[in-house]
Amino acid sequence: MDTPSLYHKLSRLLPKATIRLDTKTLEAHAGDKWFARHLPEAVALPRSTKEVSIILAFAQKNNIPVTTRGAGYGYVGGCVPAKGGISLSTARMNEILDMNPRDGVAVVQPGVITKSIDDAAAAVGWYYPPDPASYADSSIGGNIATNAGGPHCLKYGVTKHYVLGMEIVLADGTIVRTGGRCHKNKSGFSLTELFVGSEGLLGVITEATIRLIPRPQTRGALAVSFKTMSAAANCVDAILNGGHLPSALELADEWTLRAARKYLGSDKIPKGHAFLLVEIDGRHSAVKSELPELQSLIQKNGGFDIRSAIGEANCDNIWNLRRQFSQSLKATGLHKLNEDIVVPRSKLVELFKFTSKLQRDNGIPVACFGHAGDGNIHVNIMIDDKSRIERKKSDQMLDLLFTQIIHWGGAITGEHGIGLAKKPWWPIAANPSLRKLHKQVKSALDPKDILNPGKFI
Ligand SMILES: Cc1cc2nc3c(=O)[nH]c(=O)nc-3n(C[C@H](O)[C@H](O)[C@H](O)COP(=O)(O)OP(=O)(O)OC[C@H]3O[C@@H](n4cnc5c(N)ncnc54)[C@H](O)[C@@H]3O)c2cc1C
Numbered sequence: 001m002d003t004p005s006l007y008h009k010l011s012r013l014l015p016k017a018t019i020r021l022d023t024k025t026l027e028a029h030a031g032d033k034w035f036a037r038h039l040p041e042a043v044a045l046p047r048s049t050k051e052v053s054i055i056l057a058f059a060q061k062n063n064i065p066v067t068t069r070g071a072g073y074g075y076v077g078g079c080v081p082a083k084g085g086i087s088l089s090t091a092r093m094n095e096i097l098d099m100n101p102r103d104g105v106a107v108v109q110p111g112v113i114t115k116s117i118d119d120a121a122a123a124v125g126w127y128y129p130p131d132p133a134s135y136a137d138s139s140i141g142g143n144i145a146t147n148a149g150g151p152h153c154l155k156y157g158v159t160k161h162y163v164l165g166m167e168i169v170l171a172d173g174t175i176v177r178t179g180g181r182c183h184k185n186k187s188g189f190s191l192t193e194l195f196v197g198s199e200g201l202l203g204v205i206t207e208a209t210i211r212l213i214p215r216p217q218t219r220g221a222l223a224v225s226f227k228t229m230s231a232a233a234n235c236v237d238a239i240l241n242g243g244h245l246p247s248a249l250e251l252a253d254e255w256t257l258r259a260a261r262k263y264l265g266s267d268k269i270p271k272g273h274a275f276l277l278v279e280i281d282g283r284h285s286a287v288k289s290e291l292p293e294l295q296s297l298i299q300k301n302g303g304f305d306i307r308s309a310i311g312e313a314n315c316d317n318i319w320n321l322r323r324q325f326s327q328s329l330k331a332t333g334l335h336k337l338n339e340d341i342v343v344p345r346s347k348l349v350e351l352f353k354f355t356s357k358l359q360r361d362n363g364i365p366v367a368c369f370g371h372a373g374d375g376n377i378h379v380n381i382m383i384d385d386k387s388r389i390e391r392k393k394s395d396q397m398l399d400l401l402f403t404q405i406i407h408w409g410g411a412i413t414g415e416h417g418i419g420l421a422k423k424p425w426w427p428i429a430a431n432p433s434l435r436k437l438h439k440q441v442k443s444a445l446d447p448k449d450i451l452n453p454g455k456f457i
Contacts, residue, residue, distance in 0.1 A: 013058065014054060026087075033075055034080075043089060044066075046088070052088070052206050060448055065085030066086045067085065067451075067452045068204050070140075070143075071111075076420060077420035078199050082454030088204060091111050093206065094113070094139075095112065096112055097109065099121065100181075104213065105212060106121065108207070108210065109207060113140075114139065114140050122215060128162065129155075129156035129162070131153075132149065132150045135150065144195075151247075156247070163196050163209075163210055164211050165179030167206045168195055171450055180209065199417050201452045219311075221277060222309075225274070225275060225303065226274040226275070227272060229251070229349075230352065231274065232274040234302075236348065237345070238297060244294055249278055250369070251275070251276050251372035252368075253369060257269055257274075263328040263331040272305060278298070279315065288310065332382065334382040337381040340378055343405060344408065354401075367382055418455070
């Protein structure tokens with residue numbers, strides 16, 4: 001049977017308009033927020049697990065590639081249908097099925113936008129902490145499939161720490177449930193975790209039961225300047241060694257601050273060559289007493305020009321500055337290659353020395369900011385998009401950066417995943433036996449390689 005007839009046949013097994021073949025819909029499902037694009041042959045917009053199961057059973061039988069798509073806000077081309085076939089979008093599976101503070105759980109469909117889960121939790125005094133910067137746009141299914149993280153993960157952990165159970169449709173259409181709504185569960189292997197971070201290669205997540213925690217009563221923040229990045233990084237150590245566990249420890253370097261001064265006006269940006277945002281949360285009285293303690297510890301460790309804030313609105317003013325860093329870099333007119341590398345925290349000072357040298361040696365700016373508390377720094381290589389020479393140079397810079405990161409015991413991605421963007425560096429990120437194990441797991445669950453083919457495995 002030719003390909004169009006196959007899709008018409010599939011279409012007849014599903015409710016009307018579930019399978020789309022028009023060019024506009026295909027084009028809208030070709031890429032994410034990274035460069036790569038590839039047109040699918042069909043887009044599937046199921047509304048239920050049953051429909052996902054029908055699609056996968058049909059695809060497996062007919063050897064059709066299926067690439068799951070959440071909100072398409074990925075940064076590594078993960079949902080790009082690299083081998084064509086079906087782009088299976090979860091956009092219409094977007095309901096919060098249960099919000100249950102008594103059990104401390106929410107049950108959600110995969111297409112729910114992450115922020116709306118936290119908003120719904122907040123309405124009943126509860127909290128869903130994992131907060132990728134994209135959380136107002138990305139889906140919970142995508143967050144689970146990439147094990148997304150954000151600033152608050154320093155204190156609260158990343159997405160995997162909040163997934164208690166899942167419903168998954170396997171490559172052959174089988175529907176399985178892992179875990180459940182219990183906060184502890186040691187029945188069999190930890191299969192829930194196997195699917196977290198699996199980037200759409202092992203199955204389609206059709207429902208998740210996620211852990212909620214009581215919402216902290218308030219938060220407090222300090223915005224601090226430092227003379228050097230090394231001083232700021234050392235202060236991060238001093239804060240944690242001093243027995244404080246902030247809810248966020250966000251660092252930005254001089255290049256980022258300069259871009260922000262240009263974009264927002266120098267009066268809006270603190271002085272100094274490095275910037276640290278420290279946030280704590282908890283009961284009012286605890287935050288009120290801890291904040292001055294932290295301030296004096298930070299001053300002793302070289303921090304100056306310190307602004308302090310307590311309460312949602314005041315803290316948001318400080319966060320607004322942090323939130324503008326990415327936009328400030330974009331406003332330079334250069335193209336930002338955002339690498340979400342991670343190093344063991346003790347290597348932060350060396351990392352900043354290394355990125356300064358990388359910049360000097362290659363004459364291409366490198367801007368660093370990010371989650372210093374867990375060693376997850378966004379290293380942004382700022383290239384002139386039009387110049388081929390710069391693209392070649394930036395690839396060489398990435399080779400050097402990633403090799404060094406691995407040498408330090410770090411990881412080439414802490415948040416975004418491997419997808420297509422980091423595929424060239426997968427062989428240095430995972431040794432041969434680990435790569436073999438990935439292949440074995442993949443072929444046990446998806447022997448015909450129909451799920452998200454063309455990616456890193
Ligand atoms: C401006 C911006 C800021 C960002 N900030 C952060 C950040 O701070 N932290 C962070 O971690 N990431 C960040 N990201 C990356 C991105 O938002 C996350 O990777 C997010 O989890 C992607 O979710 P999505 O719904 O858009 O997934 P998509 O991009 O649609 O898909 C991502 C991957 O998940 C798979 N997938 C999606 N849904 C399912 C499902 N139901 N079942 C199985 N597989 C599925 C896809 O096949 C693909 O491999 C950022 C991206 C942008 C553009």
